[in-house]
Amino acid sequence: MSGNTFGRLFTVTTFGESHGAALGAIVDGCPPGIELSEADLQGDLDRRRPGTSRHTTQRREPDQVRILSGVFEGRTTGTSIGLLIENTDQRSKDYSSIKDIFRPAHADYTYHHKYGERDYRGGGRSSARETAMRVAAGAIARKFLATRGVIIRGYMSQLGPIKIPFKRWEGVNDNPFFSPDPDIVPELEAYMDQLRRDQDSVGARITVVADNVPVGLGEPVFDRLDADLAHAMMGINAVKGVEIGDGFDVVSQRGSEHRDEMTPEGFLSNHAGGVLGGLSSGQPLVVHLALKPTSSITTPGRSIDVHGNGVDVITKGRHDPCVGIRATPIAEAMMALTLADHLMRHRGQNADVQVSTPVLGMKE
């Protein structure tokens, strides 16, 4: 209710500040009998981890996760799963100078007005460091979804002005940008190097796809699958736009062009991005998101302090010049959590539904 919990049946609740003692989460509602170990979580955490290339923040956090409960003899028991990551590389002194200053386009101003009290070190609770726990929890959701064959993958589809064509899934995790086109990586690296010299930051576009999603996930009327995906993705730090399937391109499409016709062999197209009437159609679920350029740049900016005086601000500390670079595993995690939750909700809602109609395969 205070916004630190995601999901209704398969839920994750998180805690932790950027420069606090630790980050933690409780995953509740994971079914029993799922094989689970800390190694299952560490893989995705390492993909999100800072400091692995020169294009991300140089804060060094091993992000070593512990599972404290809910797993017995290698399998989930159905009880709540406690997760913990201790913070190790805080440099809180970097922030004492901005204690009373609202960095432009940060949460400083709004948190101050909402709470009065504020842990200003590294953005406190508003820092993207919190997303480590989303990734850890998302890895549990992925393990559960994998038992149903659901696969979730993501990639960067645009970096600043550079559009990145989808070529193949292979190799996406082998470059620091999650680029699905290995040939474009040198261009991306050159762009980032120039950006750092400019002391500036830039936005990005991420695409996430889920395959083998069962038909019928989602709840009409308000909690449609696409609505809940939008909630999940817009809740990631820096995201300013979310699209399902063709997204904003539908504005100028005609119905005869947009509608995905069906034949006995399957759908003939996937403009809808895998959702019809708010429910999954069995086609690949396709979501795009837009991430804004981080505002933590060393170019001076005008702002005010808590007393209302004008100040010029340079944001020190260690920051990502493009927060979109590390966003792919986060977006995958949020899609996994959304699908795991809706899979459980679907089961909870429809006790004994047996529908024999075969599900249409996707034709590409």
Added chain:
Amino acid sequence: MSGNTFGRLFTVTTFGESHGAALGAIVDGCPPGIELSEADLQGDLDRRRPGTSRHTTQRREPDQVRILSGVFEGRTTGTSIGLLIENTDQRSKDYSSIKDIFRPAHADYTYHHKYGERDYRGGGRSSARETAMRVAAGAIARKFLATRGVIIRGYMSQLGPIKIPFKRWEGVNDNPFFSPDPDIVPELEAYMDQLRRDQDSVGARITVVADNVPVGLGEPVFDRLDADLAHAMMGINAVKGVEIGDGFDVVSQRGSEHRDEMTPEGFLSNHAGGVLGGLSSGQPLVVHLALKPTSSITTPGRSIDVHGNGVDVITKGRHDPCVGIRATPIAEAMMALTLADHLMRHRGQNADVQVSTPVLGMKE
């Protein structure tokens, strides 16, 4: 939990099928002491009502709403408010021919797989007719928000290929398109007339703006105000994309360009669209949404029946050639419900916060 409830503290739960006996809703959590009458709801319902111009469905529904509880001597009492609209113009026979057919790009296919049972008449629960109750409930939220000075207004910003520039709020409700530019209305009408001759449909883009939003609404981490707005908007029938502020334009923006700097007099820009760190900043809250072209067109399309046989489908019945035309009051209602809920959540969470820092005004 089955998706028929919106909100956490200020909630609306709806029922009703397109061709059922009635539509209804329960609004729960509205504070006591708000002046409220059926006339307050009827105004917005009339703006959404079908059949008021030749550019919308010709189904004639007076959409006369009754308040059945929760209001005593003209003021809310704090108890749950029951709302009812009886359906009067069902022509269910139009639909018997498609009882066993999945209309392409409709919810028929997914509802069939989710539930087994399905009220196929006019799309049943998946029909946009359900949004009448959202508008009625949203009108109550608006009345509550108005006591705090919050104003919510929307307009069509694009119809198919025609971009509609924002000129002024005056007159937006005086044309069937909610166009903020009266001069462009003849072009829109000509476009729609040709579209009807083509037996086709088209998409649209809607923009909704809230002014005078208090600072600090929204809950970190997952239930940010922007995340909940995305959920609200993507949950409207036919919506495929949601943007806050600059939306997808942020992908190619630089941090030095995007960040909204502040001076003692106020913000210098509003690229963020009124949200910082997931909380309202006091600037105008700006949301854009993309609505797909309706798939209910009379141009034949390929599909299958419940037995898996291929069929050609012509969607009869009375339909909107551009569902976006009637979407403006619906999107306004969803923004009102989201803000009312977060206003209550904010109060519920922060018992006695007294912050004296003056809130920055918006500079345009």
Added chain:
Amino acid sequence: MSGNTFGRLFTVTTFGESHGAALGAIVDGCPPGIELSEADLQGDLDRRRPGTSRHTTQRREPDQVRILSGVFEGRTTGTSIGLLIENTDQRSKDYSSIKDIFRPAHADYTYHHKYGERDYRGGGRSSARETAMRVAAGAIARKFLATRGVIIRGYMSQLGPIKIPFKRWEGVNDNPFFSPDPDIVPELEAYMDQLRRDQDSVGARITVVADNVPVGLGEPVFDRLDADLAHAMMGINAVKGVEIGDGFDVVSQRGSEHRDEMTPEGFLSNHAGGVLGGLSSGQPLVVHLALKPTSSITTPGRSIDVHGNGVDVITKGRHDPCVGIRATPIAEAMMALTLADHLMRHRGQNADVQVSTPVLGMKE
């Protein structure tokens, strides 16, 4: 969140005041494919209906319920079910004299302080008239539970000082007290007649039993089945105590006496009342509740008015001299709603659990 919704997956949300236009409810989360008609609801409503004997209030309400949505061709569709009962026999004038007076031991005083605004006619929202919708919704839950063989029955186990022994289920519904002993009915009638002459009221004890409950319903740690039953029962107007199984008798029991031992043939006793560790054990689920004497009596009582002045109050209107008499169908309904919800939660939580251990039958 405002307390007008019961349940998490199988939910009911109600509205309506004692002397308002109508009572209504939305049942959400009922699985599709359940046979349902208005007649299914009317039976339980008639059991709760006022004015059927001289021992209850003489207000005459037919309590005719309409199903407005969620049912198509005689079966539930999985969408939300709208229910409506129009009020017909309001005599609101009876109440104008107590507009500014707090009747002793009524909700008048607390509602006034909570809301400021108050529909004083007949207690408004605090009236037990609201329980009609619980009974209607409970009847839907019973239909669903019946498809799993679960049977819920209740009886009066004590009226004032008169303890009523359980003799047999047959005939419980054939006397106005829901007495499981027909021979004691004349004594109960004589007691009530004297009570009416005394212009007084009295308390009662009700017992509700569910048979054939599947093993494992309930969620540790907080939402145990017994905890949720306690919530359900204590939420009925006038209830001041709830017991599971042996209830308060366990205080003086020893472990060797209380523990229900098991053999391969089944449990040897049921002191626990069908719950172990918060989860259903497969034994009969046994709940007792204590209802206070209504405070609406014509014997004058001391109180104050809204201005703080002392007054003497005689509660006119038409009231039940023992609210416990009509409480049996309400308590049954609340148990049905609790079990239906937990059955759905159990399914939602435990995706594919297959446990082959046979469930122990109850030995009595």
Added chain:
Amino acid sequence: MSGNTFGRLFTVTTFGESHGAALGAIVDGCPPGIELSEADLQGDLDRRRPGTSRHTTQRREPDQVRILSGVFEGRTTGTSIGLLIENTDQRSKDYSSIKDIFRPAHADYTYHHKYGERDYRGGGRSSARETAMRVAAGAIARKFLATRGVIIRGYMSQLGPIKIPFKRWEGVNDNPFFSPDPDIVPELEAYMDQLRRDQDSVGARITVVADNVPVGLGEPVFDRLDADLAHAMMGINAVKGVEIGDGFDVVSQRGSEHRDEMTPEGFLSNHAGGVLGGLSSGQPLVVHLALKPTSSITTPGRSIDVHGNGVDVITKGRHDPCVGIRATPIAEAMMALTLADHLMRHRGQNADVQVSTPVLGMKE
């Protein structure tokens, strides 16, 4: 939703098994600006801690709690508060012999049927060890409530057959039984010593009282304050009965006797236990609970194993002969959590209510 979360606005979610690595909790929704340190929590934890007298289990756990987030410079920030207690004195080997056996009257049987997977060591998640986190979270709720003057205190009112009269609050925490009568303590000690010699266990009755509760807490219709208290108390391990105020005594009371009359100076009695119409009346809130005798006794009992074979069971390990002895701080914690949640809900629901009517003081 899986039952590991308590509350709606002021919430606690817990994890941890009896013999797992750690216990933990996330408290969400605590308002900002409350002074809070680990010492505030340790006091109540020490009152609940095992091994402090010969009358409780001899397991030695320091129950040292760490606050990992949500507190900055000694005050809450409004963000989620992470709590952690590492387990130190597990002797899991004690339990390997009962791996495949259902101890009579334990949760073994029901957990096995619900989940299939089960951490059998010390009862795993079903162990009362989990209540340590409730006490820690409850201590935070108490700190918040104390800022409004609300005081919560409890005592043992019956141990087995020995009724304990309330004499005074002073000294309640100075004896191992939380007895409000110091003179009866020797009798209680003698009873417990004999019980241990009998290798048996016994039940107890606990009473909890809150003073200075604001008027109007609680939400009609389902989430009344008394209903939520019943949920909170019945959710404590071993509780089988809950009473508000006069509880089951109301069954034989008359209305003229039960109703608490009011004068301009205050209420004349408190049979209702501080709740009218489900809302707090401003009088002392009085709750009684019945705890069953623990079933972990060394007297052999008949049971079955997971294969359905009959077995004789002696429960080894270290257990409480009367779980009621340590229940007082747990019950206080649950009342604190319930009141904190309803205080926040009340604020969230009733935006600007200003009622000037003076609240009646309690006359004792």
